[in-house]
Amino acid sequence: MYTTQMDAAKRGIITEQMRIVAQEENIDIELLRQLVANGRVAIPANKQHTSLSPKGVGEKLRTKINVNLGVSKDCCDLELELEKVKKAIDLKAEAIMDLSCYGKTQEFRRKLIEISPIMIGTVPMYDAVGMLDKDLKDITVDEFFSVVERHAEDGVDFMTIHCGMNRQTAERVKKNKRLTNIVSRGGSLLFAWMELNNQENPFYEYYDRLLDICEKYDVTISLGDACRPGSINDSTDAAQIEELITLGELTKRAWARNVQIMIEGPGHMAINEIAANMQLEKRLCHGAPFYVLGPLVTDVAPGYDHITSAIGGAIAAANGADFLCYVTPAEHLRLPNLDDMKEGIIAARIAAHAADIAKGIPGARDWDNQMSAARADVNFPRMIELAIDPEKARKYREESMPECEDTCTMCGKMCPMKNMKKILNGDDLSIL
Known part of the structure; x- marks a missing residue:
């Protein structure tokens, strides 16, 4: 009996999820099995997500897109978010990330997983403060991991966890002044916890504990880029590259435990840096699937950042990125509404399709x-x-x-x- 999709692939077992992906992608099933076995394709498929129609992310497959949604303290309309979920599915997104950070997050998350045939991702760090009802400084290591386990039990297929920003990288951020510091929400929360408690990042220090949970439920870890650039001024700097090197090391440790991995990337970045950054990730992270936010190719277009993102996303995917996180016109301004979400999805789908033409994806x-x-x-x-x-x-x-x-x-x-x-x-x- 296998534990994860990667474990099955290494044993020469072709799972039902692999069969579905191979048929949908028109790829040879044995080739797909090999790609899953060596980590170049991930099939995020939590054993608890029974309504899932699995998708593959990675080499030789179509570029996939993710839609972010979820409630905040200022905008807490669960019915509207469920309407967004249904619209995202209708518009052929391949993934939804629930970024809820306020209120009854588990109730919404469970409903989302129950009705969604597409893969679901979360950022447990967002949920920690609300779920535990504690100030950030007072959260313990055990409590952080209890939130991760709760998300895994609920059926989340992939989780963004910022394992790569250790204390050494945090010092690099402080010594190399950025224009926009750390713009990752989860990364900034972890940075604050580390500074307030004078401790190492728990997800780095106790990484094997995280792997235990992910192996148990077959959760794919989306290794978060806490140091992604939040402006074109900060791209490809020392902190970003140092974290990427660490993510490559963590990737090999996860694969040794048969845990599937995706790597997250920038961010904001000038057009002329994108191709080189895609090659760096593939090299330093051993060909693991690359999941990018944008990149946004200019900082001056609030209200139109679905366009700045689509430009960068098309270039990124044409040069090796496998998974695009959509960006809406509301980016940097407010929580997106239904119309914003649609504009973001269509822009990301155009970018993904344009890249697939460039990559020579069959069909x-x-x-x-x-x-x-x-x-x-x-x-x-x-x-x-x-x-x-x-x-x-x-x-x-x-x-x-x-x-x-x-x-x-x-x-x-x-x-x-x-x-x-x-x-x-x-x-x-x-x-x-």
């Missing part, structure tokens, strides 16, 4: 070729059907209908698609 170009064929035929119903957001495409079409239905109001009778089709068919042409 990625087929969708584009079908759309181009529909355009050549001036077939607007088919174009709308194929659109990444059919609802918006239909709305734009219906808001401005042309005189001739087989054109649009941009070109009218001068439509090059329509006219080229007529000329090549030997038909008469009148554009008056």
